[in-house]
Amino acid sequence: MLARPHAVAIAPVYSILASPLHLATVDVSSTADFDPRLAWQEEDLLMNSFGAFLKRKFGGRTQRVSIDAGFTCPNVDGAVAKGGCNFCDNRSFSPSRRVRLRQVSEQLQSGMTSVRERYDKVASFIAYFQPATNTYAPVEQLQEVFELAMSLDEQVVGLAIGTRPDCVPESVLSMIQRLAAETYVSLEYGMQTIHDEGLVWMNRAHSHADMVNAMDRSRGRGFECCAHVILGIPGESYEMMMQTAHEIGVLGFDAVKIHNLYAVKDTPLGQQVLDGEIEMMKRDDYVKTVVDFLERIPAEVVVERISGDAPRNFLIAPQWCREKSKLRIDIEAELRRRGTRQGSNFVPPAVRPEDRPVPDDLTPQAIRNQIETRGRLPVLKMQE
């Protein structure tokens, strides 16, 4: 049973308006407007874990199947920059690469088969468009490939779409909104940090203002918005990482994926690590920082990841991130030791996310042109 050292009410309880030094509680057993996003607090969990969220939502084990739909990235093809992010192995992305629709369906089918072989009972699957920027193609093609995934198997209950904050013009968001009326959709934004110095260091080729703009146009459209965050960026202090944590609540993200900075082979970052120019965060520091991060984000936010890693053959450093389960155990042990949980130190923003004004679309013209008028299409409908 989860210790609730600050709680005074009889269960079920959840925290409200907790300041860093004060965790208030309220009895919700009789309230008609109980927020189902807080159901995890009644399940003795320390955070709003993704696995439990999916189980609650879809009634059983739900697995993601990663799909490479052949898209490229405006940070690779020159629309906004070349070379890509310093941690990203993007050598295979190219405007000329072709993935047939049939290959997309084959990836999904074979991914589902592997998962079924591994686990006894799988209730459902989410088609996860993961590599590259999966909103960077003409809207009709994006819709075609997403609808294909949705219709392939009745066990496919949703989509997860990874993208950049500068790559979601209104036309794309409207299309995703239409899909979200029919199925579960999570739009995953590479926010990484709110600090532009860190974004420049990573060669992201977008600013945090782009992220703010994208979220203020994405919120409330019926799909979930997930922020990818990296902890341990060189030059970022503890306070800066906590400011990024606070921004999760400011912008109203529905979910977060927290990654430690890690380096893989054949990337600029990997080379810098091999040359001794960059040092990775120490494991103990990461555990404490993730716990501090979790304490500062809203309890309603689904925590989809608390660390990042790569296959043994590709990973350069840090090696400790390979032991994901142990890391999770230590992160939860630290929360238990402190007597806190996700959201314990959340400070609500001055303006509620839903009250933030919706700004004009700031998608760069070069990206908009590629999305609307691209001549060489990344996904082709083939005859076979």
Ligand code: SF4
């Ligand atoms: S934006 Fe994403 S896909 Fe593009 S280079 Fe960076 S990490 Fe890779």
